[in-house]
Amino acid sequence: MSRISVKGRRVWVTGASTGIGRAVTVELVRRGATVIVSARNEPALTELARECGEDRVIVLSFDVTDRRANQRAADEIHRRLGGLDLTFFNAGICEYVDVRKFDSALFERTMRTNFLSMVYGIEAVLPLLRQSPSPQLVGMSSTVAYGGLPRAEAYGASKAAIKNLFESLHIDLLSDGISVSVVCPGFVRTPLTDRNDFPMPFRIKADEAAKRIVDGIEAKRPEIHFPKRFSLPFKLLTLLPSRWYIGWCAKIVTQP
Numbered sequence: 001m002s003r004i005s006v007k008g009r010r011v012w013v014t015g016a017s018t019g020i021g022r023a024v025t026v027e028l029v030r031r032g033a034t035v036i037v038s039a040r041n042e043p044a045l046t047e048l049a050r051e052c053g054e055d056r057v058i059v060l061s062f063d064v065t066d067r068r069a070n071q072r073a074a075d076e077i078h079r080r081l082g083g084l085d086l087t088f089f090n091a092g093i094c095e096y097v098d099v100r101k102f103d104s105a106l107f108e109r110t111m112r113t114n115f116l117s118m119v120y121g122i123e124a125v126l127p128l129l130r131q132s133p134s135p136q137l138v139g140m141s142s143t144v145a146y147g148g149l150p151r152a153e154a155y156g157a158s159k160a161a162i163k164n165l166f167e168s169l170h171i172d173l174l175s176d177g178i179s180v181s182v183v184c185p186g187f188v189r190t191p192l193t194d195r196n197d198f199p200m201p202f203r204i205k206a207d208e209a210a211k212r213i214v215d216g217i218e219a220k221r222p223e224i225h226f227p228k229r230f231s232l233p234f235k236l237l238t239l240l241p242s243r244w245y246i247g248w249c250a251k252i253v254t255q256p
């Protein structure tokens, strides 16, 4: 499939106030895109727009778990930019499960923020993307989508759901000419992983992750996974018989 530069394209990034979404916005602007940035923290988005240039970054602050707010955001993008070429649905949260205090509310929060928010966003942007000459839809999953990991019952399930959703969309949107990619990073240094209390092998910086994501988007890769020294061995492990894979996970983990 032919490579396409992000230069001159109209891009929407959710979860842009910190971490990977912020770094991806900086990289997109550096490569010549105009970026609409969303998250709840409006002052952080305004600061990002000031840093990147207010003619290149437009702030649209809202809560992605609100279906109508997603629709309003898409309407506003249409009004401000006349359309949209590329969407990176990246907003997400990570909460770990304690099976001794199994709490379904945690699962609801996680699925609503990570998965349902993307469904609302996709519903809102598909009509805009269908009018673009070079439409692309990109969603943030994780390497945890490849196989269950300890304490990741909710987070991992939400990321596996996203990966599956984007693979189906890839097939079903081929006839509309919409290119679809799913992003599966290993560990990236952000406020989300700064809270983790376990070793994070091969954790990379957010600006390095951003370069790999934008490279993958420009190459229209169906699955953008990195760092390969982590994602490839982990993929291989999940191909082992379940008994071996689970045995390996059980060995590296101790429940706190």
Ligand SMILES: NC(=O)c1ccc[n+]([C@@H]2O[C@H](COP(=O)([O-])OP(=O)(O)OC[C@H]3O[C@@H](n4cnc5c(N)ncnc54)[C@H](OP(=O)(O)O)[C@@H]3O)[C@@H](O)[C@H]2O)c1
Pocket: 014, 015, 016, 017, 018, 019, 020, 021, 038, 039, 040, 041, 042, 062, 063, 064, 065, 090, 091, 092, 093, 094, 113, 140, 141, 142, 143, 184, 185, 186, 187, 188, 189, 190, 191, 192, 193
């Ligand atoms: N860091 C990693 O190692 C890693 C690895 C694999 C996948 N990921 C995924 O990458 C994405 C970004 O994570 P990150 O590491 O960059 O974490 P982060 O720094 O905590 O960023 C999360 C972003 O999501 C936004 N967000 C959360 N809930 C929201 C809501 N209800 N409405 C609107 N925005 C919301 C946050 O903004 P506000 O709080 O301002 O709303 C923030 O901008 C997540 O989907 C995460 O699961 C991260």
